[in-house]
Amino acid sequence: MAEGTSAWSPDSWKAKPIKQDVVYDDASELETVLSRVTNMPPLVSSPEIDRLREQLKEVAEGRAFLLQGGDCAESFDYCNPLAIEDKLKVLLQMSLVLIWGMRMPVVRIARMAGQYAKPRSSPFEKLSDGSTIMSYRGDNVNSIDPDNRRPDPQRLLSAYFHSAATVNYVRLLLAAGFADLHKPEAWDLGYVRNKDIRSDYQNIVNRLTDSLKFMGVIGATETSASSLNTIDLYTSHEALLLDYEQALTRPVPKPLENQKKRSSYYEPATPPRVPLAPELCDWYNLSAHFIWIGDRTRQLDGAHIEYFRGVKNPVGVKVGPTMEAEELVRVLDILDPLFESGRVTLITRYGADKIDKFLPAHIAAVQKTEHKPVWCCDPCHGNTTTAPTGHKTRSFDAIMSEITSNMRIHQELGSRLSGIHLELTGEHVTECTGGSQELSHSDLPSNYQTFCDPRLNYEQSLDIAFKIAKDFESERQSSSR
Ligand code: PEP
Ligand code: CO
Numbered sequence: 001m002a003e004g005t006s007a008w009s010p011d012s013w014k015a016k017p018i019k020q021d022v023v024y025d026d027a028s029e030l031e032t033v034l035s036r037v038t039n040m041p042p043l044v045s046s047p048e049i050d051r052l053r054e055q056l057k058e059v060a061e062g063r064a065f066l067l068q069g070g071d072c073a074e075s076f077d078y079c080n081p082l083a084i085e086d087k088l089k090v091l092l093q094m095s096l097v098l099i100w101g102m103r104m105p106v107v108r109i110a111r112m113a114g115q116y117a118k119p120r121s122s123p124f125e126k127l128s129d130g131s132t133i134m135s136y137r138g139d140n141v142n143s144i145d146p147d148n149r150r151p152d153p154q155r156l157l158s159a160y161f162h163s164a165a166t167v168n169y170v171r172l173l174l175a176a177g178f179a180d181l182h183k184p185e186a187w188d189l190g191y192v193r194n195k196d197i198r199s200d201y202q203n204i205v206n207r208l209t210d211s212l213k214f215m216g217v218i219g220a221t222e223t224s225a226s227s228l229n230t231i232d233l234y235t236s237h238e239a240l241l242l243d244y245e246q247a248l249t250r251p252v253p254k255p256l257e258n259q260k261k262r263s264s265y266y267e268p269a270t271p272p273r274v275p276l277a278p279e280l281c282d283w284y285n286l287s288a289h290f291i292w293i294g295d296r297t298r299q300l301d302g303a304h305i306e307y308f309r310g311v312k313n314p315v316g317v318k319v320g321p322t323m324e325a326e327e328l329v330r331v332l333d334i335l336d337p338l339f340e341s342g343r344v345t346l347i348t349r350y351g352a353d354k355i356d357k358f359l360p361a362h363i364a365a366v367q368k369t370e371h372k373p374v375w376c377c378d379p380c381h382g383n384t385t386t387a388p389t390g391h392k393t394r395s396f397d398a399i400m401s402e403i404t405s406n407m408r409i410h411q412e413l414g415s416r417l418s419g420i421h422l423e424l425t426g427e428h429v430t431e432c433t434g435g436s437q438e439l440s441h442s443d444l445p446s447n448y449q450t451f452c453d454p455r456l457n458y459e460q461s462l463d464i465a466f467k468i469a470k471d472f473e474s475e476r477q478s479s480s481r
Contacts, residue, residue: 003300003334008310010249010283013242018303020119020240020296022141022151030153030243037160037247042286043113043167044235046252049313052234052289055107056314056342059418060374064104066345066419067095068236068290068376069461070111072453073118076139079162084169086426087112088178090458091233093187094465100208101469103476107232111423113166114237114288116140116159117244118452119296136451140241144451156244163287167235174233191459192436201466234289236316240297242307244287249311251281282312292316292347295381298323300330309334316345316421320382321358325365332371341372347421348375351382352401359409367415376419377406384453387433387441393454396434400467407471422464424456435460 006012024030058064069091071078078084087110095106118138125135127146134149136142140159142149187205192198239245253276285291291311295318297304308315317331328346336343346366350358366373379402380394387393403420410417430447431454433439439460448454456464 003305003330008306009278010246010307010310012310013246013303013307016301016303016306017299018242018297019299020294022137022241024151024153026153030156033153033156034243034247036157037244040160040248042248042250043160043163044286044289046282046284046286046312048234049284049286049289051232052107052109053312053314053340053342055105055232056345056374057340058105058342059107060342060372062416062418064107064418065098065102066107066109066374066376066421067091067098068109068111068347068419069094069422069424070236071115071425071450071455072423073138073451074112074115074237075144075451076116076158076162079166081169083425083427084112084166085173085178086458088170088173088233088426089186090424090426090461092178094461096208096212097204097462097465097469098472100204100211101465102472107234107419109234109236109290110170111236113170113235114159114163116162117238117240119238119240119294121296138240140244156241159244160248160287163235170233170235187462188458189462193438194436197436201462204466204469236288236290236292238294239285239287239291239304239307240294242303245285245291245307248287249283249285251276251278252284252312254280254282283310285311285313288313290314290316290345292318292345294318295320295322295349298331300327300334305331305334309337314343314345316347316376318378318381319346319348319362321350321354323358323362325361328362329365329369329371332366332369332373336371336373339370339372342374344371345374345376345419347378348406349378349381349421350402352379352398352405354382355402355405355409359406360413363410363413363415367413374418375410375415376421377403377417378421379403379406380421380423380453380456387444389441389444391431391441391444391448391454392450393441393444394432394456396432396456396460396463399432399456400464403464403468404471407475411475420464420468422456422461423453424461426458426461428459429455429457431455431457432460435463 059066095108098106116138120135124132136144140155141151293304379399383394383398407417429449430443431450437459
């Protein structure tokens with residue numbers, strides 16, 4: 001039978017070959033943990049997911065832009081107020097700059113509150129003493145501590161609780177307004193070394209804060225994603241550990257025939273008190289609003305594609321240089337059989353020196369179909385290098401170059417880059433080089449913290465937003481000339 005045509009159920013992935021699987025010593029302990037997660041309350045609601053689906057449709061159709069960002073690997077230790085506030089602040093500030101530059105709403109999705117599992121290029125790691133241990137697979141599998149690499153099922157439960165605490169604090173901050181964005185002094189632009197660039201950025205921030213104040217004075221309340229009074233921030237992670245994802249996949253009654261949509265109040269669904277016939281339900285992954293498939297687990301006949309095709313959440317697929325154009329179309333046919341705009345976000349990640357070779361064929365292949373995905377650029381994962389100090393790093397210039405090429409290639413083909421996916425943190429780490437702080441390889445050891453891939457710091461993240469906003473602004477000006 002062709003992929004994606006047999007009956008789907010939350011566990012139908014188990015009949016398919018799986019990559020990056022985790023093997024636990026004690027299967028019965030795993031079962032006990034999974035049954036506890038299965039009985040836990042959901043972390044997000046289906047109406048919230050439906051709202052994101054509508055917003056991603058706007059993105060796919062060119063009326064909004066997507067900003068997705070956060071840590072490569074979230075650690076349980078990042079579940080603390082300061083780290084969460086810093087990440088929220090940088091994402092919100094970046095989105096305001098983008099809204100300003102593009103004059104359109106920005107949909108914000110954080111890699112947060114569940115981004116714990118990591119695919120690895122090798123299952124083993126060699127230590128400097130020559131011994132070999134299992135690779136770190138993320139805090140929900142094993143510990144970063146080399147002495148504690150055995151996969152522990154209890155970590156799945158811990159991941160659930162850390163996700164719940166994180167999402168709870170995000171909701172609390174947003175409900176409280178997280179108001180310091182309105183004050184120019186909240187923007188910390190002192191880091192920009194070049195005076196001309198700093199005054200350029202300051203000028204944007206001043207105009208932005210003026211318009212925010214003006215909107216406050218006139219009491220403007222928009223209903224779009226750009227509204228400050230109803231800031232939406234969605235959560236996301238790579239749905240790698242399918243046992244865990246399945247445990248949080250819940251049936252939600254389909255809207256009645258005479259209702260266009262479900263009502264906006266929260267609908268309990270864990271589990272339905274009276275079991276519903278499968279044809280009366282939609283299945284939602286209620287661990288996050290948005291989930292994506294990594295570049296290493298997107299095989300057409302594999303377990304991950306099988307799981308993803310059955311959930312109502314909008315889904316992402318990482319697309320790297322090894323993706324064939326026909327394969328990409330097959331992925332879309334399986335995940336988006338009803339041709340819904342924005343159902344799939346293609347997160348392309350080739351590398352600055354490879355994008356010209358691969359992206360045009362991918363865009364052309366999709367243009368020949370009825371699919372309308374969100375085209376999102378991940379300029380991070382194709383641009384990872386090793387510094388002379390031995391640190392895994394990325395250069396700001398390579399990241400910016402992939403973004404600029406991405407925008408240009410879409411434009412040349414009559415398509416449009418509609419989102420950006422970044423590994424970033426709101427903290428002042430030194431993991432990537434370049435940017436307005438002009439960090440060099442020798443600066444990396446001073447505050448290198450990541451457990452996995454290098455992240456853009458607060459300053460570099462804002463730099464990216466300013467640069468993209470300016471590119472879009474000049475594109476707008478040249479097209480109106
Ligand atoms: C990631 O996003 O952290 C990741 C592992 O990406 P990719 O699957 O694109 O390599
Ligand atoms: Co990463």
